Structures are given as C-alpha cells and as structure tokens.
Amino acid sequence: MDFQLKISGEHYNSLKNHLLPNDKKESIAIALCGRHIDEDCQCLFVHEVILIPYEDCQVRENDLIQWSTNKIIPFFKRLTNTDFGILKIHSHPLGLRSFSEQDDFSDKELFDSVYGWSNTGNPHASAIMMPDGEIIGRYIFSDLHFEPISKISIAGDRLLYFGGNSDDYSKPEFALRTIQTFGDTTYQKLKGLKIAVVGCSGTGSPVIEQLVRLGVGELILVDPDIVEFKNLNRIINSKYTDAKKRKPKVEAIANAIEEIGLGTKIKVFQKNLFDDIATLKAILKSDGVFGCMDSVDGRFLLNQLCSFYLLPYFDLGVKLEADGEGGINQIVASVHYVQPLKSSLLTRNLFDMNDVRASSQYRKNPEEFLELKKNAYIKNVNVNSPAVISINMTIASHAINDFLNRIHPYKVEEPNEYASSTIDITEGYIINGKEETYEVDHYLAKRAGRGDMTPFIEMPELSK
Structure with missing residues (x-):
C-alpha cells in the first residue's frame, strides 16, 4: 500500500512561514484533509489549515512543544459528518529527521481523541517540517500504529516532491x-x-x-x-x-x-x-x-x-x-x-x-x-x-x-x-x-x- 500526502503551494508557504519562525522554536499547525482510498493507494489532501498561535502554546522550546487543542474543535466536529482526515504538522528546528519518543507519545494521545470524534476508521497523519522546508510524515491508524508516508507532494509555483x-x-x-x-x-x-x-x-x-x-x-x-x-x-x-x-x-x-x-x-x-x-x-x-x-x-x-x-x-x-x-x-x-x-x-x-x-x-x-x-x-x-x-x-x-x-x-x-x-x-x-x-x-x-x-x-x- 502506498501512503501519500498532497499540499497546495499556498498552504505549504503558509505552513512554512508559521512553522519556521525566527525564534527557532517548535511550532505546530493542524490541517483538515480530503482523502482518496483504493486498493493500492491512500492519499490525504490538505483542504483547510489552522495555524496554532505561538501564544496559545504552554511550552515552546527548540525540541519540545505543548499546546491546547481548543482552536481545532471545529475540525473535530466536522469529522462526525464527513470522512475528512486530520494532519498534525510541527517543526524540528534542530533538524532531527525522525519522530522522537515525545512525538510518538503526543501523536497517540492526540489521535486517540481524533478517532473518538471520527465516524470512520480511516487513517490520519502526522508530519514534521525540517529547517529547509522538507517534510517527512506518517499515517496513524485506528489501533494507533504508524506507517511512513512514501511521498509528499507540493503543487505550487515550484513543484516539490519529498x-x-x-x-x-x-x-x-x-x-x-x-x-x-x-x-x-x-x-x-x-x-x-x-x-x-x-x-x-x-x-x-x-x-x-x-x-x-x-x-x-x-x-x-x-x-x-x-x-x-x-x-x-x-x-x-x-x-x-x-x-x-x-x-x-x-x-x-x-x-x-x-x-x-x-x-x-x-x-x-x-x-x-x-x-x-x-x-x-x-x-x-x-x-x-x-x-x-x-x-x-x-x-x-x-x-x-x-x-x-x-x-x-x-x-x-x-x-x-x-x-x-x-x-x-x-x-x-x-x-x-x-x-x-x-x-x-x-x-x-x-x-x-x-x-x-x-x-x-x-x-x-x-x-x-x-x-x-x-x-x-x-x-x-x-x-x-x-x-x-x-x-x-x-x-x-x-x-x-x-x-x-x-x-x-x-x-x-x-x-x-x-x-x-x-x-x-x-x-x-x-x-x-x-x-x-x-x-x-x-x-x-x-x-x-x-x-x-x-x-x-x-x-x-x-x-x-
């Protein structure tokens, strides 16, 4: 099975500007995603984005972020009536090109709640943006296990394929x-x-x-x-x-x-x-x-x-x-x-x-x-x-x-x-x-x- 994520150039630029601020501390955003599923491919498409304000985070360090989910409740409510997916994307200012143990813990905690709102068992996703704008990611399933995203595509003025x-x-x-x-x-x-x-x-x-x-x-x-x-x-x-x-x-x-x-x-x-x-x-x-x-x-x-x-x-x-x-x-x-x-x-x-x-x-x-x-x-x-x-x-x-x-x-x-x-x-x-x-x-x-x-x-x- 091939797992993919697609993002418009407009949303990618918005995410990049928010996730990589000058203070070089971790930042976070949440996206509501459309999806396509067939026998050999699953893909999530970023549809709407909520940038979590820096001031709404309880902790923001260069290797740690803690934040409130209050602003994304409207996204959760839409899951009950549709088959939208949720993408969590945060930054690693120090350039760590993998998910940390803290990321594993926070993803399982968040997506356990997401599945509580969702009316299907279809997967959601988590991603990390690197200091150079590269994105890596993974799908998260209803049993809270992870599968790596094989390709992330950006359709903007530039065509980026991670x-x-x-x-x-x-x-x-x-x-x-x-x-x-x-x-x-x-x-x-x-x-x-x-x-x-x-x-x-x-x-x-x-x-x-x-x-x-x-x-x-x-x-x-x-x-x-x-x-x-x-x-x-x-x-x-x-x-x-x-x-x-x-x-x-x-x-x-x-x-x-x-x-x-x-x-x-x-x-x-x-x-x-x-x-x-x-x-x-x-x-x-x-x-x-x-x-x-x-x-x-x-x-x-x-x-x-x-x-x-x-x-x-x-x-x-x-x-x-x-x-x-x-x-x-x-x-x-x-x-x-x-x-x-x-x-x-x-x-x-x-x-x-x-x-x-x-x-x-x-x-x-x-x-x-x-x-x-x-x-x-x-x-x-x-x-x-x-x-x-x-x-x-x-x-x-x-x-x-x-x-x-x-x-x-x-x-x-x-x-x-x-x-x-x-x-x-x-x-x-x-x-x-x-x-x-x-x-x-x-x-x-x-x-x-x-x-x-x-x-x-x-x-x-x-x-x-």
Whole structure:
C-alpha cells in the first residue's frame, strides 16, 4: 500500500512561514484533509489549515512543544459528518529527521481523541517540517500504529516532491545530459514521478516523447481515438501500419515507448474522460497532468479534477486563424500552468461556461450541435483545429521546459512569473503572464483538496 500526502503551494508557504519562525522554536499547525482510498493507494489532501498561535502554546522550546487543542474543535466536529482526515504538522528546528519518543507519545494521545470524534476508521497523519522546508510524515491508524508516508507532494509555483524517489540510484548513459543540466537530484525525482498526459496526438505525443527521454518513471496516457492517415503528419512515432490497422493512439505510442527501452512504465486508457471514472481515478493518483486537448469541456474537467486532488496542471493550446483564402493569418500557442487555490482556466478567460456547455453538447450529440450552431442558438466553439508538427513541438517543448523549471528553477525570473506563456509564432514574440495578474477562482479555491465526495468533483454527469 502506498501512503501519500498532497499540499497546495499556498498552504505549504503558509505552513512554512508559521512553522519556521525566527525564534527557532517548535511550532505546530493542524490541517483538515480530503482523502482518496483504493486498493493500492491512500492519499490525504490538505483542504483547510489552522495555524496554532505561538501564544496559545504552554511550552515552546527548540525540541519540545505543548499546546491546547481548543482552536481545532471545529475540525473535530466536522469529522462526525464527513470522512475528512486530520494532519498534525510541527517543526524540528534542530533538524532531527525522525519522530522522537515525545512525538510518538503526543501523536497517540492526540489521535486517540481524533478517532473518538471520527465516524470512520480511516487513517490520519502526522508530519514534521525540517529547517529547509522538507517534510517527512506518517499515517496513524485506528489501533494507533504508524506507517511512513512514501511521498509528499507540493503543487505550487515550484513543484516539490519529498520522498518517492526511485530505489535505483544508477546513472544510465542516456541520462547523463539531463543530470549535467538539471542535477542528479532532479533526475532521481523524475524517475519517481507518475505523469498523466491527456490527449496523445499533436501536442501530446511530443510531450510524451520528451518525458520518456528525460527518464520519467511512469506515464498515464489517455486518448479515446485511433491513428488515422491524417494524423501521421503530427503524431510522434506513429506509423503507416498503425493507421492501416486503425490502432488506438495510446497503444501505438505505448508500443513506441517500449521499443525505446528506457524503463518508463506505461498505463493506457482508450477512454473519453467523461465516459470512464476509472480513468479519472488513475489520473488523480498522478504527480502532475499535461492537458493536450482541443475540447473545452475536457479542459474544464481536468482543471476541476486537479483542484479537488491538488495536482499541478499544464494546459497546452494552439490557435490558428485562417485568412479565408486557404492560408493562415496568425499562429499562436500557449502553455497555462494552473495550481490549486489560484486562478483557473475560467478566470483567465480562456473560455466561459457557455463554451463549456457548447463543447459538452458537441461531445454528446454532434449533429444537434451543428444544427444549434447554424441557427445561432449556441456559441461557436472550435472543435477540430489541429496544427502542424513544427508548431506542436514548439509548444510541447515550451511546456516541458516550464515543468523542469518548477522542479529545478534555472530561469532568471522566479517560476511564478510564468503562470502563462504565449508564443506568437507569426509575429515572433513570447508573452509571459504572472499568477498575480489573474483572478483567483473562488469556487475552486473552496474545494481545493476536497478529495473524494459524491457527486465526484461535484459533477453529477460523472457519477451516473
């Protein structure tokens, strides 16, 4: 069983500022967590945080803290009506990278009370923040025994992954350039990551190719379509025989990855996101998502899923404007990095809810959609505008470089300067957008880290 903890960048920064004050004494906070449980994985997602004021602690030393639980009674009361989890997190200013005997005692005392309030026997968690911001943790079960957390993930301006590295610390020859550029630590982290790519055609296939060559440990590939002859000009590694056999795109790409032979594990789903909840549950267990789709409703769904389950989301898009005479006036491509508790694709005005409804109508009933569009009952939505391979590869590389910069910052400006990046290929310039320039999506912010619930991510269509 794999035990994980996920935290948004916003909550991580708040915890870090509180838990590591200048006085270098232990501090503490409590989080209410959503959860996901299946047969091979349990994960807690930080949903709300209470920072225990320093003045409310009876004792605060550099190796000891004693505090009152009065401020977290509201969290306890919510346990009686939901399946939320509780995370206790405190600091070790002296840098002890393990739980002390005092920690064992205080955890058992606290969580014995927690289980008294809880209406389920599902586990809770305790964690320690080190002076450098690293977090280690453990799950605590109803019999008060502990199990270590294997990976703790932070989805913020930076992508932080504590634990979860591959047990294989070898440095194969194909990885030496990656290590030289981004460091051995980054390469080891990449080997321990599971990345989902939704849409495996024009932009998706070059994204996949780069992730494989960088040594990412596991890929989840999602695409409902088959390889057609018209796709051969832009799907990396697709072959004439794939189109002739009408092979699923995910299968064709998976076969190519296996032939490359660099060790990346693959799970494929020849599914539409709206048709198979098992696919969505596979994605939510990943460490990050690349959305490489044209469909507005699919991008809306991914944004919502990544908020509920605290996943970093890279949204790739290409826009072609025709001149009406068989040519192109403008070619623009963009990467939007979306993180929990911040802006969304909606608040960045990439589309609105009318676009989402129109895209959904096209997916469910293309014939009716075209009739409604003809009669101006529905807003025009671009449902099929593939770009050529050179454009797709440009924006795919741009997205991967942003992903790497968030794991191992190498650019002059901080990662928060690149919430969006638009390349105007016809004009030859790049415009970057800061996160602070975009409006927070308050609807999703209230649901960040909510985890499992009914209906699934508050979309009744997915629960049918």
